[in-house]
Amino acid sequence: MTERDSPVLVADVGGTNTRVALARGRTLVAASTERFRNAEFSGLDAVLQAFLDRHRNRPERAAIALAGRVQGTQAEMTNLGWQVDAGAMAKATGIGHIALLNDLQAQGHALAHLPDTHLRRLRAGQPEEGPKLVIGLGTGVNAAPVYAAGAGHFVPPAEAGHIHLPLHGAEDYRLADWLTKRRGFASVEDVLSGSGLERLYAFHAQEAHSGTALNAEQIMAAMEAGDALAHATGRHYVRLLAQVTADLALITLPAGGVYFIGGVARAFAPWLERFGFESAFTDMGRFSDLVARFPVAIVEDDYAALSGCAAYVQAH
Amino acid sequence: MTERDSPVLVADVGGTNTRVALARGRTLVAASTERFRNAEFSGLDAVLQAFLDRHRNRPERAAIALAGRVQGTQAEMTNLGWQVDAGAMAKATGIGHIALLNDLQAQGHALAHLPDTHLRRLRAGQPEEGPKLVIGLGTGVNAAPVYAAGAGHFVPPAEAGHIHLPLHGAEDYRLADWLTKRRGFASVEDVLSGSGLERLYAFHAQEAHSGTALNAEQIMAAMEAGDALAHATGRHYVRLLAQVTADLALITLPAGGVYFIGGVARAFAPWLERFGFESAFTDMGRFSDLVARFPVAIVEDDYAALSGCAAYVQAH
Known part of the structure; x- marks a missing residue:
């Protein structure tokens, strides 16, 4: 042996x-x-x-x-x-x-060794040879490219959850101001982590002058129950996630695909398409066609x- | 032989x-x-x-x-x-x-072989072992990490100039809306390239209800001459560049340093510190200290x- x-x-x-x-x-x-x-x-x-x-x-x-x-x-x-x-x-x-x-x-x-049964593919398109991009959505948020290197893979460290939340229009500006007032900064993680989702719900509750504080699990349950505030929150979450993902995809050009991991990603799996992930992901101006080439999947293996x-x- | x-x-x-x-x-x-x-x-x-x-x-x-x-x-x-x-x-x-x-x-x-005489160091701090980040500011804008790999270096391709311009406060929101109206999208390159600088000047001219269209060279000359509109433009350019650079630095963790290249970078070399690059670069909330560790330099070798x-x- x-x-x-x-x-x-x-x-x-x-x-x-x-x-x-x-x-x-x-x-x-x-x-x-x-x-x-x-x-x-x-x-x-x-x-x-x-x-x-x-x-x-x-x-x-x-x-x-x-x-x-x-x-x-x-x-x-x-x-x-x-x-x-x-x-x-x-x-x-x-x-x-x-x-x-x-x-x-x-x-x-x-990623290289995950069986297809552990993946939920979100968008059409087959992964090609090239880097992969893994995005973690859980207690924290982070992302890293995965490059083939010799016998294994090279996955550089990153603190990608702490960059500016990419903003696209008036609703995002109001959210960023609201976050900056409370947190001193409006980062990706401030919105896309588990506690970020709770913050986003609180923001929408204030915008609607209704609702009480809910935790992430309660928000997902309310979404399931068809609650309007939870749906507004979920839809905004998905759009912001798509904006972040598209930016990271242009930075890393993941022909091998984008892979979401973590508890929040798994919880959102049934909602991403329904809440317009695709159209927000490919809304990148002149570079929409390039972004549209990258397949996206959720890793369901714990x-x-x-x-x-x-x-x-x-x-x- | x-x-x-x-x-x-x-x-x-x-x-x-x-x-x-x-x-x-x-x-x-x-x-x-x-x-x-x-x-x-x-x-x-x-x-x-x-x-x-x-x-x-x-x-x-x-x-x-x-x-x-x-x-x-x-x-x-x-x-x-x-x-x-x-x-x-x-x-x-x-x-x-x-x-x-x-x-x-x-x-x-x-980068690995550039003599120190071809570099203009912007911020205190010595590069340590680790990835470098190269940011090109010229006709276009792009960025890529540089990783040591075997005998050489691995520099993955990117289209980093086409991500959302990171916005920080009301002036940036107005700029993004103004760009979106004209270009359909507000990207980093739309502002930080040579023609981006001309756009940014036009935006400030409109904000000030004065000024005429200038090309990049004329804007740099007006800055040199102490023109207020050119200074407002330059100051905004430098702040946005610092925001973009800080985001890219958190994504790539360049302990080996950040290196600006290209004609626009060389033109801005004397202005970056004066227009507050340092304070905008390290204004990243909880992650300000991490960003502050990365040295920044301009490559002056054509x-x-x-x-x-x-x-x-x-x-x-």
Whole structure:
């Protein structure tokens, strides 16, 4: 058994849960997959130790995806107090080599190997050879291109959720002013994240002089129930998402397709076309035809980041 | 003499002029550098033939940078009627192998080898290891990250000039509405290109109910002369450029620095700090500190694209 054949540990550390599994090559060992609630642990070391205690063979390698900024062997979790140091963690857990990567990067590495059954294709058009663009919509918002590179993929880090929200007309201007008054800035993430959706609903409630504060889940339920305010919010969300996506597509030219990931993306899957994603996405002036070439899909696999970690280990 | 040592032909095809030179390794043969006016030639084949007629040894390899979209061995010049086919051109000129690349990509390849004397550094801070971001401001606007890759660099193509102009406050909203009425869309290039600057001046003339149409050169001269309308235009240009640059910096995280290239960038070099580039660049809400880490410079070398072509040939 070569080192490449021995199982590797893969983990996906989110703001609330950490998923851990063993993988052989690019294949997750389904029976090994576990989910841990971060609040019950003192840190990532403790989570990994709890997982390893149940497995006889200590993996020699691990790749860990984290919702936060990774700099070499260090990571900082954006929405969690945890500091992660790969070297210290390797010592504490006895795993020889631990690679850290941003969770969006892990998703990027997964894209090449995702079966079509885990994708919901939004727009006509087949992906061609070329870069892919992955856009994460969840607790936070981020995006990254995925380039083929040697045996694996190159997914550069980004903080794309924090750019100016692209504005297109009077309703957007009012929203941007409203956000700037409350947040000091009107960023993409301020509107397109889970809490961003709640903000957008609050804005529409104020515009309509009605409605009360709802959380994201309640907004999705109200949309399902046909509530007019929720529909106005959802329609605006989808248009702004389309504007952001079109901008990022012109910056990265993803002939290989655009892929939405994350809980908010999955929740919006049934609504995107209905709320006019297509027409807003291709409303880019002289460059509408170019944007229209890029297919768009939603990744419906909750474990894609783990598969991405496995693909990363295999290629490095 | 190995093939690597024999001179290669490098060319930079702009909308108006084509620059051609021979290079040995990454070094341009200064005496060989020539500039041709495109209007006097039927196509790029004819330009290259005119150049080659003066040189005894036919180069075996060439790299040609073009202001236009390149797809494999084909290119289309954005502001010129020329269609370029590398295969047909190789046959016509007798050069064995011709690589085409976008001019911005060529500039990206040049960055690693530019002497500090060809750079005007705008902001404090030393470039660190990491991606660079090159932003072209000229007849058109575009931007691309530059990633280290093996022996050379990877500079993905982009159409970043055609995204939504990032708007920040009421003056920008009025400008965007004004542009949308005239152009159907308010893109970055609509304001930050050479003709974009002329548009921005016309907008400020209308806001001030005064002034007449000026071309870009006249606007720069009026700025130099202390004209109030030109100053308002210049100040707005610089703020919008800073907003665009900060967005692109959050998307690409250029620890290696941001580099402006092109004629409009060189013309604005003395004005950027004076018109508040720094404060607008770092006005990014919670992410101001991150953006502030990236150094910014202007490339003052008019022949950088030729050097980039030479570097590209050497690495491929």
